[in-house]
Amino acid sequence: MATVIGVFVGGLVGFIIKNSTGEWTKREIMYISFPGEIFLRMLKCLIVPLLVSSITSAIGGLDLSMSSKIATRAITYYFVTTISAVILGICLVTTIRPGQGAKIVETRTETIDKASKVLTPDTLMDLVRNMFTDNIIQSTMFQHRTELFENTTISPALPMENWEFKSAQREGSNVLGLVMFSVILGTTIGRMREKGKLLQDFFTTLSEAMMTITSWVIWISPLGVAFLIAAKIIEMESIAATIQSLGWYFITVMIGLFLHGFGTIALIFFLGTHKLPYRYIAKLSQVLATAFGTGSSSATMPLTIKCLDNMGIDPRVTRFVIPVGATINMDGTALYEAVAALFIAQYREMSYSFGTIVAVSITATAASIGAAGIPQAGLVTMVMVLDTVGLEPKDVSLIIAVDWLLDRFRTTINVMCDALGTILVNHLSKNDLASVDRLNAEPHELLELGANAHEMKE
DSSP, X not given: OHHHHHHHHHHHHHHHHHHHSOOOOHHHHHHHHHHHHHHHHHHHHHHHHHXXXXXXXXXXXXXXXXXXXXXXXXXXXXXXXXXXXXXXXXXXXXXXXXXXXXXXXXXXXXXXXXXXXXXXXXXXXXXHHHHSOSOHHHHTTEEEEEEEEOOTXXXXXXXXXXXXXXXXXXXXXXXXXXXXXXXHHHHHHHHHGGGGHHHHHHHHHHHHHHHHHHHHHGGGHHHHHHHHHHHHHHHSSOHHHHHHHTHHHHHHXXXXXXHIIIIIHHHHHHHHHSSXXXXXXXXXXXXXXXXXXXXXXXXXXXXXXXXXXXTTOOHXXXXXXXXXXXXXXXXXXXXHHHHHHHHHHHHTTXXXXXXXXXXXXXXXXXXXXXXXXXXXXXXXXXXXXXXXXXXXXXXXXXXXXXXXXXXXXXXXXXHHHHHHHHHHHHHHHHHHHHHHHHHHXXXXXXXHHHHHHHXXXX
């Protein structure tokens, strides 16, 4: 609850400062955001050791068939929710048609120009390259990316497909590569049984140590989130002017995120557990507030795991489903990109067929799954979707003005979807996990398990 208050306090303080003082310099804004930056750095520092140790210990502690069942349930859930998000977004944007008659001021930056110089095949191949890393140590710090270079000495200009290219390493953890390595290592440890027990104990202990550090970091989350929000509000030029120019687009995405989070996901959760999810969502308030403040699913991951542990979810499920979800499950991003592509097509008065809509849905789904493995993920994957519709990559500049705000809302939905998915998978796997526990338990532990099962029935 304290973190939720931190979001509101940060927003209120930011608006008061912005409206009562003159324009702030970048350095002054940096001073305001400094406490929040420290909080964010602490969370990001935990991502790599927690992700690797959690996935490895979770899979290593189960036999291959049990790991396969949990993985299948989790990935099925993520696939269904992502497809549902894309379909919902397309239905809304084709019904509301926010791009018709919109008056937009284009925002061009060096980042946009650089991100637009990509080809969809290169992006997809980079995704696979990052998944199968050639250096696991390097993957903790860098990601692979193919860069294109235009030969300006040639006239007329060549199409982008004929530009020169080279492989480059960009800053940022290669999360997809780390997840793939952790899954394979955990599977190997599980198959080694007694010989792998030493490694299994090491990763289990490392995971527990990371969760202990997370519990310390949680104490400063209200303060960190408050300063991050306040600095962001002071930094923006004019939220009223931005919302006015992109009003219907902003509203369409927000309606989609709300309906998906509290409608579609809630329905899937109810069908799987026969329980409404809103009680669980209330318990996730600190996690969701942190997701909104940081705008990062990965940075929120340690808090999500800690919160689910406190709710009594089996750690073997939590430590597998949450890291994988934070990497491949981007429902909010998929919905946003589908809406954005068709919104820009409407703004450009470009007609599109049913086949184009299907292509957008497929590309948006693929792009959202690969977002964590690509540098400047939001911009690069958006270019992929625009390319499907036949739009110029630089059209990303039309919607960049509200991207930072929508990014926080879609991250919140992504994190909520991951958490509810973990609870759902835990519910579906409860009997299977109990059977594994009985097979591996000592005689005195069997008595305890029987007593616990009797208490649960009562």
